[in-house]
Amino acid sequence: MRRTARDSEDSARRVNRRALLMGGAFGAMFAVLGARMRFLSVEQADEFRLLAEENRINMRLIPPERGLIQDRNGKLVAGNEQNYRVTITREDAGDVEAVLNRLSHLIPLTQDDLERVRKDIERNSPFVPIIVADRVAWDDFAKIALNAPTLPGVTPEVGLSRHYPLVEDFSHVVGYVGPVSERDLAELTDPDPVLKIPKFQIGKIGVERWMEDTLRGSAGNKRIEVNAVGRVMRELERTEGTPGADIQLTIDADIQNFVQVRLGDLSAACVVIDVNTGELVACTSAPGFDPNLFVRGISQRDYSTLMEDDHRPLANKSVQGAYPPGSTFKVVTALAALEAGVITPETTHYCPGYIEFGNRRFHCWKHGGHGTVNLTRSLEQSCDVFYYEVAQKVGIDAIAAMGKRMGLGVRHDLPMSAITEGIMPNKEWKQERWGQDWRIGDTINASIGQGYILASPLQLAVMVARVATGRAVEPRLVKSIGGKPVEMPTPPLLDIDASHLRAVQAGMDAVMNSERGTAKSSRIADETMLMAGKTGTSQVRNISAAERARGVTSNDDLPWERRDHALFVGFAPVDAPRYAVATVVEHGGGGSTVAAPIARDALLRALTGGIPPLDAYPAAQRGRIETDLNALREKLRVTTTPQTTRA
Template identity: 60%
Template sequence: MKRPAKETEESARKISRRAALLGGAQLAFAGVLVLRMRSLQLGQSSEYRLLADENRINIRLLPPSRGLILDRNGVTIASNVQNYRIVLVREDAGEPREALERLAQLIPLSEPEIERAEREILRHRPFVPVTIIDQLSWEEVARVAANAPALPGITPEVGQTRFYPYGADFAHAVGYVGPVSERDLAERENPEPLLMIPRFQIGKIGVERELDDNLRGSAGHRRIEVNAVGREMRELDRQEGDPGTNIELTLDRELQAFSLARLGEESASAVVMEIATGNILALASSPSFDPNLFVRGISIDDYAGLRDNDRRPMSNKTVQGAYPPGSTFKMVTALAALEDGLATPEERVFCPGYLEVSGRRFHCWNRGGHGRVNLVSALSESCDVFFYDMAQRVGIDRINAMAARLGLGIRYDLPLSGVSSGLNPSREWKRARRDAEWVVGDTINASIGQGFVLTTPLQLAVMTARLATNREILPRLVHKLGGVEQPIADQPSLGLSAAGLAQVRRGMSEVSNSNRGTAYSSRIVDATMRMAGKTGSSQVFSITAAERAAGVRRQSQLPWNRRDHALFVAFAPEETPRYAISVVVEHGGGGSSVAAPIARDIILAAQNRGLPPLDAYPRSQRNRIESMINTISEQIGPAAVPTTGRSRA
């Protein structure tokens, strides 16, 4: 049936209204979408671009160039050289063992090295580059590069590693670097990401360790594009890091080399200080070792040789060795007595060869005695009885205070490993550490640098510098940091009596320059370079009554490790002191016969700024000295050239 026209027209109007409403709603929705898209694309584009980049771009750290270490004249004593290495990516190389065996046909790889590399590869994700071997020669790298098509996933790279051009000369002071270990990371509360770089090198001992934060520098970075699973696709940009700070030490390369060569094969040490500044010019510990062995990977045999050597080449004896100072301590006792007016320079003490105290005899080194001696002759001839007598007058409290005043028993703040404070004993120390009271016999022993007293060669050099100047000289090892000269510490007066100090210095002069002095055979005949010093021998073991009965009477008849230590301290020139020196020869026997000649040669080299001048020696000794100087000169060569290739474990 046909619908009326009016009803049809009404129905059409309703449909049109609904269509208009629906169309309007659709148009509004589309408008909202357009506005939102506009906001995302224009207003918030930077934010979403960053989010997208973070999903597809990784930032990887680049190790910085390590700062150089130089001597006081700008000679480089720790440098950086190119380090060729081989890296492997497992997903490209395939089965690790097969890839490593192919590589071993081109460069030497032992079975333990292959096994270690295989374990390292399997510890990482397949797309992570793993260093297989480093310290390669250019020839080895060239062979790998030439065979690259047959070695998928294996790539040669170049980086930097540390090199010490003067080898053993600065091993104990400068130290060496090595890869970051788990122990290194554990010592740091929040290790910086730079330390996580595979085989990144940090300082292990010496200046390299103590100033590592300065030398290390700050990391650079490179941005790389990676795919969804983190695989590297391409490098987008690179920013190199800031290199480490260069450090200039106070050490003098030539004097350091001469000092170490002069110590020879002895288990010994020598410290030379510039008195006016406290600058340490030489810090020689013998025997030494080549720090490059540790950087390149020391072999088992080489390490065992260093570890098992009874002369302890790994120990820095200049600051770690603590020895009884023996008679080099006698100036402390003398000044303690003079400062408090308990003795006068003119008074004499009779030495029959011993002093009896509380029913016990304390012997002088000269069993026949020295007769009547005053302060100057007691120092010159090193009479023990004179200082036994002084010790009873002053007591340990004054001796302890004077020793501290002269710089003993102090741990100096230097960028060196294991700096010892020695031991300046007191009543309180013995009570706390030994649970016993101090007795007069302890004071007698301390007065001649025996008993509980322990000093380092560095402390003895400081003591000598203070005796020469009456000022609080402090040792200094860093001259410039990043080209900026470091301040010299204040040197206030010690306030010692000028008259008393003059007598002590006169006694030290006669040690070397009087024909009755214990070091007269090591005198310097050039008046402009003459030295004032003091010999010392510190007892390690006593010769027992049974040994004496069996005929063992001299140091040379004892096993090496039971002989006395030999010591000598001096300053020069005598009239206007510029240098202070201490020499300790472990188990060397006599300070006058062993340590004094070494000290004389080194302090002459310091004054001459080169090899010792021959005309400064007594004429009768010049032929022998000339031969010795020529031998040492041949041993002191130019800087070594970096060698490529690896040491073998």
């Protein structure tokens, strides 16, 4: 059928309408698509580029800044210094050997260095940065930075390294840090991930080790973008870690330095304690060592030198050394006897120079004896026979119990390494340790601090602090953590009769300040600072009957390692005690001639706050003392302004 013109016109109109509708729809759709494409390709370009290159976005840990360690006055003892280092990340390096080869042409790397790097790379995840060189010189550091485009995966970094500005003064107390070892990790059930960063350093001994968790802080992290050749393009995100808390010690760095210098080349230890608070103001062990050597990586030569030294510089003699306390222990025997009621301060015994028990003769140090002595004179002149007699009456168990009450045979809780418990023996101890019964001869030996008894200088300082105050003084080393004081309650009373304490204190006063006192030559002349004390000399060898018959060999005529140990304990001022001291000089000879003068100087330094004044010494000694103090002054460390800020 033939279409009319009107039908054709209507059909064309409908087609044009559909075309317009469809065109509009397509146009709108393309407009939306175009807008979306523009949004994705322009406005979201960075985000999608990063998503497309996700395999080149790395997460890296940021080691936390280690907390500072300061002395009681804020002087820096352990701090952090800038350290230039170079690291390599296997994931970004590609051909590690080629990169290391190029790197070795820019900075000095030995075959041992390269082998260590290879081993570290194999042991760790691909994304963990491995330290190639530490403590890099600035010129070498700049070379690496300039050649960065040819060194994929290599990053020059500015980090922090531990530094001990006071060197040997705090070497035994603070200790040192070193790289985390497999043994360190094995001791932890859930090690902090930051510990797995190669060459990350943690405390190895001393405060650095025992307060590691406090000092370390917590790690941060960062997201970085690297290009196709492993070069870091930019840092995308950073979350800072938490620095370790600063620790303030009770030690006074100036007193510590004075005592350390005063000990000189001796193999010795000296502890000074505040008798009212228990704060250690000096805790020295000589000789010391440079802890910075261990931080940098000590050489085999340096380590062998330290290990082969017969004065044992690596040993902390102040808390680790265990010595027969010798006659310093007589204060314990005296208190045990007084408390047990077997003697009074007026009780006397006759000393002919020895006693005989069974088929054995126990000698007094004075060959001809002391005659009749009471408690005060027995301490004043250090009569052995008096204590031989007393000990048989009171018994070892009571003596041992008193020793424990006075802080001996107890491991004091301080953040230092290898703190000894010492030995405060009794009948049960000998049976458990040796499977033998206790004998009277053992008690006689123990009464004068010989036989099985062993004590550290720290324990002896605690002992004399308790004698001085009648309180259960506990030593403390940490004054504050993170700026917050560490609270310590007032030490409780020891429940010892005050008159008995006064009787022992009077005997110790006589040791220093009477004409017949064994340490009168080491007394303090200034009456406002009078000192009480007790000397001790402990044998390290047996003296045979034949030697006694012909005359005991003088210490000066013996090899150093066979000489007696010299000991001294004391406190001052007598009327209002502030500080107590204990000094042990290994193989030093007599306590009165060797240990007591050191202890006097240490107490004077603590009491006066400076170099001891000449008028504190007996007039006859001042010429020699002045020369000695001038020589000592030249060796003291120059006082610096306290540093309380971070590197």
